[in-house]
Amino acid sequence: MKLKAIAGIAALASTLMVSGLVLAQSTGAVKSLRGADVETELPAPELYRQQEGREVRNYRQQPPVIPHSMDQYQIDLRTNQCLACHDWSTAGERGAPTLSMTHYLDRDGTQLDTVAGTRWFCNQCHVSQADAPALVGNTFEASASQ
Known part of the structure; x- marks a missing residue:
C-alpha cells in the first residue's frame, strides 16, 4: 500500500x-528587471558626483547629510572610521564637526565616554549627498522657522 x-x-x-x-x-x-531581453547589453547607469560643502537642513533635528565620499569607509561591529575625525576627542584637530552629545547617551540617558551602540552605525541616519535626481516624487517643503 x-x-x-x-x-x-x-x-x-x-x-x-x-x-x-x-x-x-x-x-x-x-526579460530583465529593466524590461529588455536578457542578452541585450544596456548602458551603465549615470554616475552622480559627490557634492562638496555642507547642505542646509530642512527642519530641526534633521540628521546632517555627509558632505564627502564614504566609499572607502569601514563601519562594522568593531570599526567606525567616521570617529577618526568626528569623535569629540579628535574633531578639533581634524577641523571636522563634533558629534552631537546625544550620540554619547545610552538608551537610559546615561552619559558615556564613547559613542553609544545605538548610534554606532552612522549611515542609518546620515547619507552622503550627491547631485542625483529624486528616486521618488516628493512635495516636501522646508519649515519656515528652523
Missing part, C-alpha cells in the same frame, strides 16, 4: 514538473 502511494505521488510530481516546464517555455522571452 505504501509503495502504491509513493508511486502515485512520484507520478503526480513528475507530471506537474513537466507541465511547469512546458508552461515556462511557452511564456515567451525572458
Whole structure:
C-alpha cells in the first residue's frame, strides 16, 4: 500500500514538473528587471558626483547629510572610521564637526565616554549627498522657522 502511494505521488510530481516546464517555455522571452531581453547589453547607469560643502537642513533635528565620499569607509561591529575625525576627542584637530552629545547617551540617558551602540552605525541616519535626481516624487517643503 505504501509503495502504491509513493508511486502515485512520484507520478503526480513528475507530471506537474513537466507541465511547469512546458508552461515556462511557452511564456515567451525572458526579460530583465529593466524590461529588455536578457542578452541585450544596456548602458551603465549615470554616475552622480559627490557634492562638496555642507547642505542646509530642512527642519530641526534633521540628521546632517555627509558632505564627502564614504566609499572607502569601514563601519562594522568593531570599526567606525567616521570617529577618526568626528569623535569629540579628535574633531578639533581634524577641523571636522563634533558629534552631537546625544550620540554619547545610552538608551537610559546615561552619559558615556564613547559613542553609544545605538548610534554606532552612522549611515542609518546620515547619507552622503550627491547631485542625483529624486528616486521618488516628493512635495516636501522646508519649515519656515528652523
